[in-house]
Amino acid sequence: MIRSKGIAILLIMPFSVLMAQEQLLSKEEAVIKALENNFGIQVAKNQVEIAENNSSVLNSGFLPTLTGNAGANYQRDDSTFEFPGQFLRDPETGANLLDDSGNPVPRPDTGLYKAEAQRYNAGLVANYTxxxxxxxxxxxxxxxxxxxxxxxxxxxxxxxxxxxxxxVYFEIARLTENKKVQQQALEISKQRITRSEYAFEYGQNTKLDILNAQVDVTNDSINLLNTNQQLANAKRDLNVVLNQDLNEVFKVDTVITFIPKLKLDEFMAEAKLNNVAILQTDRNLAINEYDIKVSTSGYLPTLDLTGSYGWNLNQNAPSAFFPGVNVNNDRSFGLGARLTWNLFDGGGTTVRVKNAKIAYKNQELLKKQVMMEVDRDIKNAMAIYENRLNIYKIQAQNVLTNQNNFERSREQFQLGRITSIEFRQAQINLLNAQTNKNLAKYDAKLSELQLLQLTGQLLNVEL
Structure with a gap:
């Protein structure tokens, strides 16, 4: 008996200490963390940024293009020029010069060393459609x-x-409330052991009552242990959604409020204007309409303008025939226009226009289908929400009934008018009623959120 009580205490103590250190993670804080840290949301934000970059004027083709180019070339030559069969001439008479033997003097070879030449060019070309x-x-x-x-x-x-x-948040809240209920059940079972021991000592019952109480303590301890494990797993699941340390310790808000029916009816009436799936089909329709116009532009001409500026500097090395340095320095300007009209492209433009119109019709059909499906989903979601809300109300009333039955059973058990088995059954009935109520409460709230998502109001209401 003492050993069973010790096990129960050891099961509870670590989690009691842990609860004392936990900070409340409110619904608002959870939403803020998810918006800032969730991996999927971060990827979605990056995709929006890419689309924003693509939609800027820098990606529109409306701006001109400007291309610059420049070049430089250096050349050095060492050359020897020979003049076979040529002789030196007297510059005045033009007659061949003669050596001492009376023979014409051959023209000597000429060397040209370190003959350098440089060429430089630069230019700008502007094009605009x-x-x-x-x-x-x-x-x-x-x-x-x-x-x-x-x-x-x-x-x-x-x-x-x-x-x-x-x-996940509501699952943690449900398990948290279930844990409190099971802790109470365990405490009641432990009290039964004490009462059964006293009654046994005074000869008012048998050893069987003590053993039954010990079995119930063991079962309640196991149930509490399983709930604690499920609660720890659920918290890790939430940490993944929030992209934070998996060992982060926190507790959640178990208070639930429901949106008035009148407000939900207003949301449903405006659902077609706010539902994200319908809004996406509208955008796709607009895109398909522009695709038709883009394809039709192939029937019209294109007019391009071109402007250019160029600079060239050529500095040629001296040669045998041009001993001086030759320098050319040129600048040029140019303007031009070009008209292009594809009078017949083999029918490609016509095919593209026809296909774009068919794609637009398909998108119209898809929108009708989406609107019908959204209308169905909203009606189903509303029916599910109302059904679960009614179940929650029934379960809440059932808890009151079972609580009253349990209190009366406890009085009768303490007076010895009912057996421990009957008392345990009343306790189990209350435990089941309380856990069913918790389940119904969070199921109803989650159904409400799903209804809000379909009406396009999930991000616009206070949860």
């Missing part, structure tokens, strides 16, 4: 729509993460 059939104009608008679509996709990721967050 003045008109391209409005293709880039509609492409730019399409990129803007794609940016809006990416923000909606990020919002969808955030909403899904919020549902995941509160699924």
């Amino acid at each position: 003045l008109f391209d059939g409005l293709g880039r104009f509609y492409t730019f608008k399409s990129l803007k729509e794609q940016y809006q679509l990416s923000t909606l996709q990020a919002r969808e990721t955030i909403e899904n993460t919020m549902i995941q967050l509160f699924s």
Whole structure:
């Protein structure tokens, strides 16, 4: 008997000490941490940033291009020039000069050493498309729509993460309340052992009552141990969602409030204007419409403007025939325009326009399907929410009934009018009623959040 009581105490003490050190993690704090740290949300934010960059004027094609180029070349030559069959001439008479023997004097070889030549050039070329059939104009608008679509996709990721967050958060809250209920049940079972021992000493019952109480203490201890393990696992799951240390210690808020029915009806009436799936189909429709216009731009001409500036410096080395240094320094300017009109491209533009129109029709059909599915999902979610809320109310009343039954059973048990088995059954009934009530409460709240997500109000209400 003493050993069983010791085991129960050891099971409770570490968790009691731990609870004293835990800080409350409110729903608001959990949401803030998830928005800042969750991996999926961070990836979604980066995707939005990429889409924003793509939709800027720098990616539109509206700005001109400017290309610069420059070059330099250095050359050094060492040369020897020979003049076979040529003779030196008198500069005045033009006659060949003769040596002492009366023979013409051959023209000597000429050497050219360290003959250096440099060439430098630089230029700028500017190109601008003045008109391209409005293709880039509609492409730019399409990129803007794609940016809006990416923000909606990020919002969808955030909403899904919020549902995941509160699924785990409410599971922790449910297990926390179940733990308190099981601790109370264990304490009652321990008191039964003490009472059974006193009664046995005074001959009012048998050893069997003590053994039954010990069995109940063992079962309650095991149930509490399992709940503690489930609670620790759930907290680690929440730490993953929040992207924080897996060993982070905290407790959660177990207070639940429900949104008034009138407010939910207002949300449902505006669901088609706020549902993220419907809004995404609207953006896709706009993108497909711009795709048609972009494809149609292929029927129109393109007008390009070009401007250029160039500079060249050539410094040539002296040669045998041009002994001086030859320097050329040139600057040039140029302006041009080019009109291109693809009068017939083999039918490619026509095919692209037809396919773009078909894609637009498909997107219209998809929107109708999505709107019908969203309408169905909202009605189903509302029905599930109302059903679970009613179950929660029934379970709350059931707890009161079983609490009253348990109190009366305890009085009767203390007076010896019912057996320990009957008292234990009343205790189990109360325990089941309390845990069922906890389950119903958080199931109803989670259903409410899912309804808010479908109506597009999940991120706009205080939870």
